Amino acid sequence: MSFESLGLSAPILRALSEQGYDTPTPIQQQAIPLVLEGHDLLAGAQTGTGKTAAFGLPLIQHLATSPQEVTRGGPRKPRALILTPTRELATQVFDSLRGYSKYLRVPSTTIYGGVGMGPQIDALRRGVDLVIACPGRLIDHLERRSVDLSGIEVLILDEADRMLDMGFLPSIKRILAKLPKQNRQTLLFSATFAEPIKALAREFMHDPREVQVTPKNTVAETITHRVHPVDAARKRELLLHLLAQDSRVQTLVFAKTKHGSDKLATFLEKSGIQAAAIHGNKSQAQRLRALRDFKAGKVTVLVATDIAARGIDINELPKVINFDLPMVAEDYVHRIGRTGRNGATGEAVSLVAQEDTKWLRQIVRLLDRDLEIRDVAGFEPQVPIRWGNSAPGKAERPGGSQAPRKHARRPHPGNGAPPRHAHAGPKKHGGAPRSGQGPRGPRQPRNERSGANA
The missing domain is CATH 3.40.50 (Rossmann fold)
Known part of the structure; x- marks a missing residue:
């Protein structure tokens, strides 16, 4: 199967070709036609499966080719909203979609915490079609009335499971209450379909189609x-x-806490290893610089917490x-x-x-x-x-x-x-298991749920 067979427009196909993409991934094959047809979509896809293009390509095509209602006397209202759990993921999605829309005009901006609100307010005043936002900062803009979500046609929840884990459900519901209920397409992407995700889908989606390309909790055989x-x-x-x-x-090294990440990175630096730390207490500039240096090979070891690492691709x-x-x-x-x-x-x-x-x-x-x-x-x-x-x-x-x-x-x-x-389980020759042995560790809360400020 090729991207041409999915119904994408020539400008998008040209941009994909220039970036070296020729064959869609399974999630793209299944999701793109459904999204282009206008269905709500509940998609199970983990990081690395190509999910950004799965929702981004049909979104760009919709924004670039569908007529826009123009309101006199005010800035252009955003037509699409992508919610992400972290600043890094918002930046990554923004960069990817900007590449896909190279030959189309789709004004867009990112909204996240850790940076000043001034440039974000300026971008919104100039008018954009697409907003990629983290829930916390978007709530700040709603309270300031610096963003108007009444014109949203497409809503995308990216890594919805992580947003719920981080405690963003109340913020998501506040945001959804500001969106039009009629004629809105909603796409929800999640690594898992736990009950809270299904409950969210039942509450805010209309007859969603469901696709899942990666079975729950599977890892690459390689x-x-x-x-x-x-x-x-x-x-x-x-x-x-x-x-x-x-x-x-x-090498990507995972530490449990923000403080522990800093201490570990400092120890490695003093020991002659080029290392950097990335976590929720770092400024946006520090996080972006660490990611850029790691991708460029200037830093060989990146020490990260779980939430901060979500944007690392x-x-x-x-x-x-x-x-x-x-x-x-x-x-x-x-x-x-x-x-x-x-x-x-x-x-x-x-x-x-x-x-x-x-x-x-x-x-x-x-x-x-x-x-x-x-x-x-x-x-x-x-x-x-x-x-x-x-x-x-x-x-x-x-x-x-x-x-x-x-x-x-x-x-x-x-x-x-x-x-x-x-061992994952008993072998046939291993004898009968004893009951009551091998205590199971209790399920514990995730660290730093409030640490990656959105």
């Missing part, structure tokens, strides 16, 4: 997962050791390291989804101390696959990590303080003992 046990006090040393093995490899990123495991297993999928894209290979490495084992068990249950556990020579924990009475996984196993070994393998040079495995 990603290698590896766990390195380590004492918590030596995590930074082990991270430095792993990064120093090839300091040219671009880098092709062929070879490695992701979990310095801290996420406390919600689904976030592991989002994190490692930044490597192993489009058939490329990637590595997902996790540094796991004793206190992290409950999070590892949740991740293995979610993935339903074995994760290789490998000691790094010189960094073995002083006291062997106790996985509980079961290996990390969705089913409990009897016996031992360590994950069971598979068939013997040759030692890996320079990496200590042969790998063990965190």
